[in-house]
Amino acid sequence: MTLNSNFFAEKRDWSKLKDQILDHYLAPYLAKIKTTGRPTRIADCFAGKGRFDDGQPGSPLIIAQHVASILARNPALDVKAVFIEQKYATELRTNLATAANCRVIEGEYEQCVRRFLSEHVNRDRNYFFYMDPYGFKSLSFDYFARLKEVGFRSLEMLINLNSTGFLREGCRLLNLTCAVPDWADDLDFETDGKNHPARMNEVAGGDYWQAILADFQAGTLDFHQAEEKFIAGYTDRLVMHFKYVVNIPIKERSHHMPKYRLVFATDHHEGLFLMADDMHAAWRKLLEQERGGQLYLFSDEDLEALRxxxxxxxxxxxxxxxxxxxxxxxxxxxxxxxxxxxxxxxxxxxxxxxxxxxxxxxxxxxxxxxxxxxxxxxxxxxxxxxxxxxxxxxxx
Ligand SMILES: C[S@@+](CC[C@H](N)C(=O)[O-])C[C@H]1O[C@@H](n2cnc3c(N)ncnc32)[C@H](O)[C@@H]1O
The missing domain is CATH 1.10.10 (Arc Repressor Mutant, subunit A)
Structure with a gap:
């Protein structure tokens, strides 16, 4: 498997935005969830090094800091974080050496979930899963459904979905000839040459994406519309398992369509409200910084259409x-x-x-x-x- 860039060299805008959303959500989430009186686990399933090489904290340090601060105020609380990382577990352990109630699991997310589901699972717990892989190939939809079927006290998921990368790969696998914009290439995208449409179905939770790309090929949808339709289909699948789903679309400067979606799923209206407010705040902040940054969410026309x-x-x-x-x-x-x-x-x-x-x-x-x-x-x-x-x- 190859990766086209050194992801951890410095924290790029997209990672900053994801982290900001995660960071802002966790404090009110933990404050609310503690009222259930049940154990709470935060699982960072593609955790990374913990810290970027430029010194900025990654998701593990952000999560660890929230765990530490809720424990400082409520020492008896049963709140723990688990970090799954395949490649950088040693660096991650070093970076989390002093973090309370944090455990690093070295290994593959898929294996960890299978093992977790096959063992005795304590259902009387709250779980928050953060899914931030490089590409999308590890995001098997079926695992989300199976985790949901366990029937935890509560389960929430924040998923980084590279929707554009998915569609671009779909075009390649289906041998479609229509032009996919070059910029849809992703620096962080993993290529292992082993992908196939059935695997894509597993990620998407169905084969509906193939019909969407057929419409794109036929010219009845442009790439932007195809992405919108894809995310609507993905949301529909998630809504079969979770009551509420909301997402923030992120574009890269100079291209007028979302490249990534940060998708949130919950059964609790309070989680929905918190996350929608959090995503909105991130969007506002980004709009303010937009002139100088690489990312943006909406063009002026999009904004009008959206509002x-x-x-x-x-x-x-x-x-x-x-x-x-x-x-x-x-x-x-x-x-x-x-x-x-x-x-x-x-x-x-x-x-x-x-x-x-x-x-x-x-x-x-x-x-x-x-x-x-x-x-x-x-x-x-x-x-x-x-x-x-x-x-x-x-x-x-
Ligand atoms: C996008 S990075 C995560 C960045 C992290 N959220 C942060 O804020 O610093 C994805 C990480 O997942 C790891 N990874 C990739 N595939 C994996 C898998 N199947 N299981 C576990 N870890 C994996 C990579 O080694 C990489 O460190």
């Missing part, structure tokens, strides 16, 4: 019937992805309260007897509905 209607209109469109605030937020994120934060939606509802929207709170009063203005979707019942508007009469 589309006003936020009030988007909320309005979901309220065919009155909805619990939590359910409304879930629907909005499912439909509009990371275009807005949960805070922005709540602010829009509050701004429109009494005018566009009616908000009924139970309890209606605060403990001090004042009318409740709460927008806390976890406390009490908050039902949002549309206030019917008087028709404007032309003759009046």
């Amino acid at each position: 589309g209607a006003t936020i009030h209109d988007k909320v309005f469109a979901e309220l065919q019937v009155p909805l619990h605030l939590r359910e409304l937020l879930i629907r909005l994120i499912k439909k509009h992805g990371i275009a807005h934060t949960t805070g922005e939606y709540k602010k829009a509802i509050k701004e429109g309260e009494g005018d566009m929207f009616s908000v009924t709170r139970d309890p209606a009063k605060t403990p001090t007897g004042r009318p409740s203005l709460s927008m806390d979707h976890n406390k009490g019942r908050i039902i949002v509905s549309v206030i019917p508007q008087e028709p404007v009469l032309l003759q009046s």
Whole structure:
């Protein structure tokens, strides 16, 4: 197996963004998950060296730091991290030498998962899996499904999916002649010459990608549309196992389509809200830095298309019937992805309260007897509905 670049020489923008999302998610995740009172395990399945050669921390050090900080505040908590690494286990052990509750497993992810599933598995645990391989070939969909079938107390996955690399490889394997943009080559891509369409089916969770590429070949889809369709198909497969899936598309400067997707899957609405907000924040930060960086998420046109209607209109469109605030937020994120934060939606509802929207709170009063203005979707019942508007009469 060859790798075209020295991945760990310095931390590139894409890795910085992945790490930022992971870093921002873990603190609120651990704070929430500790309330379950159950053991929690974070598994970094393609862990790497722990530190880049330029000194910057990789995902293992970020995870270790979160484990250490929650343990410092709650020493009795059963929170541990496991790091699987095939090639750099020695460096990783050195870099994690002083990290509490962190274990390095030297070996192949696939073997580790098979072994894990074949042993007695303690289901009464929370698991967070971070999947960050170089390419996509190790990301067997079936393993995700089998892990999910175990029925852990909770299971969440953050998957780095090189969707463009996948489609490019698909074109090669299917001997398609249509031009795949050169830039779809990935510096980090592994080539072992042993790939075949059946293996690609295993990664994608089905053969739907072949029909998508046939449409690309026929000219009915451009590469951008093919990528969008592929990620929609992938999301559909994940949604068969997890209640909620959200992703952040990342482009490289000067190319107008996503190259990578960081895909998150969870069964818990709170996980969905946290991650969607986290991805949105990463997107905002990237937009601010965009002028100088190599990565970007959306062109101005994409941004307009993504944000589309006003936020009030988007909320309005979901309220065919009155909805619990939590359910409304879930629907909005499912439909509009990371275009807005949960805070922005709540602010829009509050701004429109009494005018566009009616908000009924139970309890209606605060403990001090004042009318409740709460927008806390976890406390009490908050039902949002549309206030019917008087028709404007032309003759009046
Ligand atoms: C993209 S790097 C991970 C970077 C890491 N997340 C970070 O932030 O520093 C992928 C790592 O997975 C390892 N790897 C590749 N295939 C593997 C496999 N099948 N099982 C375990 N580790 C693997 C590589 O040696 C490499 O260190």
